[in-house]
Ligand SMILES: Nc1ncnc2c1ncn2[C@@H]1O[C@H](COP(=O)(O)OP(=O)(O)O)[C@@H](O)[C@H]1O
């Protein structure tokens with residue numbers, strides 16, 4: 050049965066509520082939904098296309114994406130690069146044959162078919178026109194007005210038996226209907242409200258999937274070495290298995306004394322003791338999948354080989370660990386040929402490039418050559434080979450699945466900027482064994498395990514474990530989705546917020562005003578317009594800072610904001626004094642301008658948080674004016690914009706100098722510290738409000754600089 054059709058989420062913008070469709074889909078896909086059908090009866094095509102583009106990114110190949118009714122939107126979204134797999138059509142939508150013609154032979158096309166007549170009509174169509182039918186409703190439901198009479202599980206079964214294509218049950222399905230529907234011949238189930246309206250879409254999706262597969266968690270055994278620092282070996286495997294929904298077990302082949310910097314010693318317990326561990330497990334427990342990692346020497350390999358001969362689980366993944374990331378050997382070189390013969394027992398081998406070279410018995414010249422070598426290894430071992438590109442130089446970290454017949458599926462991926470890659474191979478292979486054991490095809494298994502690994506790599510540095518190559522954050526996804534709140538520190542908040550406005554900062558750098566300022570080519574009139582608005586801004590900004598001083602919780606902070614307020618108003622006076630001189634020829638009228646719409650909008654934002662918000666949000670809102678100017682000042686000063694910006698001959702030198710002033714940089718550091726410390730101590734709601742106020746003020750800063 051095609052697992053791709055198992056669990057459909059049909060979206061409903063109203064039921065998704067405040068969380069929104071995109072976030073609901075993100076959670077549901079993480080929980081194991083296999084098809085996402087975007088259904089929005091009211092949005093126009095342009096909005097549907099936008100949503101498809103967003104959903105495609107969020108799904109990232111982990112589930113099929115289809116759209117209800119809108120064939121044209123599907124095509125338009127594909128043109129914008131979205132991976133839209135197909136459409137779901139009702140009886141009165143575009144005829145399926147026409148949709149097939151427009152979308153091509155590979156598209157997934159579903160059709161609602163609720164009566165024997167609908168199914169009979171299907172037989173008149175050329176084969177391959179419709180991939181599945183949606184049959185329902187199962188129970189009365191409110192998400193489809195005027196739905197046909199409820200079929201119940203038995204009624205569904207009768208129709209499904211009559212269908213020439215797989216039948217997916219839809220309409221009012223409850224969790225307890227799932228297993229009976231599967232028994233009644235359903236190829237999958239589709240739910241709307243049960244997931245959209247659920248508080249936790251992820252665990253609800255997971256629950257539906259569990260009832261569908263009839264499994265609570267696959268039982269996965271790791272046969273591998275121990276890494277006491279917890280990032281690789283069985284410790285990594287157990288975390289990876291758990292993070293991917295499996296029950297983990299571990300038989301230890303070897304003990305290493307290692308940390309994030311390297312392996313110090315290896316102790317291999319007597320081989321018969323490994324056999325005792327393995328027998329103890331298989332005598333009692335049904336094992337769904339096994340992952341094999343470090344095997345140390347030929348004797349260990351022999352034990353595993355003979356145990357597998359008698360107790361081979363359905364899924365066997367072998368990670369041919371030979372050399373650790375740190376360069377330390379984990380397999381006796383004399384055991385390499387024994388490992389090659391053990392490979393015959395594998396469903397999947399997961400060598401890194403060095404290990405592939407050993408398995409292939411030759412040196413590799415680049416990625417394409419590695420794929421050819423993998424084809425040879427796959428042909429010889431009758432196993433699939435996942436070639437891992439983690440050790441490639443350059444900006445990409447792809448993996449490629451090579452099958453016995455030489456077929457290659459490449460999984461592209463940008464390299465994640467981190468040195469915390471200790472145990473990535475161990476973790477990936479354990480995740481692969483686990484996902485596969487939930488009944489998923491290999492290519493989808495690789496997609497899902499990689500998506501999990503990448504999320505764990507993205508969060509790796511935040512674990513802050515060790516001084517070498519750190520471990521990945523195996524439960525990053527779970528933690529992020531609220532299973533457990535890890536309180537961010539002031540430092541991580543600083544990083545996150547600054548990264549969060551990276552796009553805004555890049556846009557500011559590219560503004561003609563900034564470029565002209567840096568190069569000294571800015572039209573004088575424009576600069577004066579800017580100064581006039583800046584003066585107006587500073588006067589109000591000073592009042593907002595004074596309000597921060599009034600509300601500050603400690604005298605030190607109070608003095609800081611009061612100083613800043615004083616600085617801002619002094620700056621305003623200074624602008625007048627230094628530019629309203631006979632030499633500049635600027636008249637007082639220039640500074641008598643009224644605030645522009647942009648200035649007013651920015652000040653409104655600041656006043657809104659200052660006079661109706663809380664203190665933490667207020668100081669978050671005033672921060673961009675410190676931080677963005679200090680950053681710009683420093684980079685102009687360092688010549689990053691390619692100009693001698695602070696050269697005395699530069700027409701705006703004296704003005705620019707104020708922003709490269711060390712005292713200003715110091716004030717900015719303190720402001721950042723007060724804000725991020727307040728954020729670290731705040732509850733989630735306040736912290737989020739702070740972040741939004743910070744981001745909004747940054748957007749206003751950009752608009753402020755956008756003078757042409
Ligand atoms: N910096 C990175 N960014 C993204 N993926 C990575 C990175 N480093 C490793 N990977 C991924 O981690 C997995 C392990 O790969 P690799 O490092 O080649 O193997 P090993 O850990 O066994 O030496 C692969 O899926 C690889 O693509």
Ligand SMILES: Cc1ncc(COP(=O)(O)O)c(N)n1
Pocket residue numbers: 273274275276281282283305342343370372373374379470471472473474475476
């Ligand atoms: C016990 C043990 N097993 C395997 C590895 C390899 O780790 P990686 O996944 O980084 O290749 C390791 N460092 N320690």
Ligand SMILES: [Mg+2]
Pocket residue numbers: 368370401474475
């Ligand atoms: Mg490895």
